[in-house]
Amino acid sequence: MPVLELKDVAKEYRQGRVRVQALRGINFRVDQGEFLSIAGPSGSGKTTLLNLVGCLDVPTEGSIRLEGRELSQQTKTQLAETRREKLGFIFQSYNLIPVLTAFENVAFPLELMRHLSRREIRERVEQIMEEVDLVEHMHRRPSELSGGQQQRTAIARALVKEPAMVLADEPTANLDSDNGGAILSLMWQLNQEKGTTFLFSTHDPMVMEYACRLVTLRDGQITEDERRNGHVPGSA
């Protein structure tokens, strides 16, 4: 069973009399463990697509299934529950909670899930902090961390609950190319080690190099869907 399956998905934005057809006729499926990049020029619909898959919005037409469950019929509360239980998010500008330490930020999604004990939470956070190499700094506040460290914290936060899929809208757009590369290789490594499915958007050609599958959007339609080997980071 695919993790994600989109059928004839369309999204239309309406603002007064103006209608924008942001997506149309989108069909694709994502299997467990894929490392997939969505590329395309500005305004092509990347963010719109990620919002739909991320249960933040609903399509005007078509069907989206996440782990076999139809999303387009879900209520707002159900969508929130799906986001909480199944999805991890990495945001372009990190969006860490400034008053919490890195550790507390990473623990937060687990607290939201409400069914883990204090000890389980601590163990899982400590382990993922080790995997993103932040153990040393985990009791600092975001303001005391570099941009790269903050984004690594954000990655840890997205992965700590072992989601069905991690979604990232332009995760490296705020980083320089060194840090961006480091973040990507970290995501790639986690994908390889843990088998977590990643879906991220970018219009940075360097980032596209890492993807094992590259879906290209143009004017709200898929123009290309290319499977490739993907780069092993650092072995260019």
Add this chain to the structure above:
Amino acid sequence: MSQVLLRLAARNLWRQRRRTLLTLSALAFGVLILLVMDSLFAGFDDLGSRNLIDFETGHLQIRHQDYGDDGTSLSMDHAFRDAYLDSVRSTAGVSAAVSRLTVFGQLHTGREEYYIQTVGVDPAADPQVFPLPEFNAGDWLTPGEFQMVMGGRAAELLDLSVGDYATVVMRTVTGAFQALDFQIVGLLHTPHPKVNRMTAYVPLDVLQSGLLAEGMVTEITVRSDNRDLQGLQTQLAALAADRGELEVSTWQQTAAAFLAIGESKAAVNGIFLMLIMLIALVGVVNTVLLGALERTREIGMLKAMGMREREVVGEFLYESFIIGAIGSLLGCALAVLFNAYFVQSGIDFGVLVGDMDIGYPISGVVFGVWNWPLVLVVFAVGTVVSTLAGVLPAVRAARRDPIWALRQ
């Protein structure tokens, strides 16, 4: 989870500590003022009723029904033959009773003249009903002697001291003028302005014979330990029923005007309570609104991660609760501190109002009164209203669409 929300709330408040402190201290200040005002008002009331009972009305009084209607120009018209004192004294519930003859007169010292209320008292029995205050100088009256004890302030104004003579011109029962000479034997020091400024006590028997009013009095005053003054009032009214124009009144009835001031205290409390609620409302709504505005993206992100709307609301309500609880607690603590001083040492209103008649039978030091139930009520109201004030802005912030919020 709620523990995490509480931590988040506390840290967000700390992050904006200047704003938090401002809201919090405004609330604390309101609470403080309300509680201290209440304590001093109660102190006024206490001292006022005590002065009234101890110097003017006792607990119950039998008087002519028109007595006092003509203000200060007390005449002998309202005097009555005192045939009741013994039966009043033997009534159950009466711990002491005395008769007094109060007439208005003009006091001459040779240099000055001065209107004064002359009260004929039974020197032996009177202190059982009207406890003797402190003396500035001299001593109390001896029966059968032309002696006078007067308020210290009046003596000061007239430049009189113990041993001096004063002439009082009054009207006899027949309406003729009569001048009586008294030697001043004592000067009183009292917290009651009227006694202090315009009252002179003389022996009842001397006054009665001087005014050709043997056996006549203007009031019989009763002191009682009985809680049920109304019951006693009915009993005494039956005793004096043969004289239709006599009337028995409780001290509360006599003091009706003064008690009205006490009632306005409740209104003042109400106004201050509203003021506190307003401070809490404005302060907390402002704090939550600004917090929500500054953290729009953060809230959007939290909702994107699947945080429930009621958890977002909960986080803000913890903030408004913390402000409300700490602000109210601080206000109450300060009030208790201030009040401890007022209860212990009092506050000298004499300095402020002098011997002015402010419609309140008070002068001198007013002591604070503890009102613990009100402290609890004010703490609860401050906390609850603050918390509730956060609901609307918090719900508004929590309802925001995360996509919209994240774009900000």
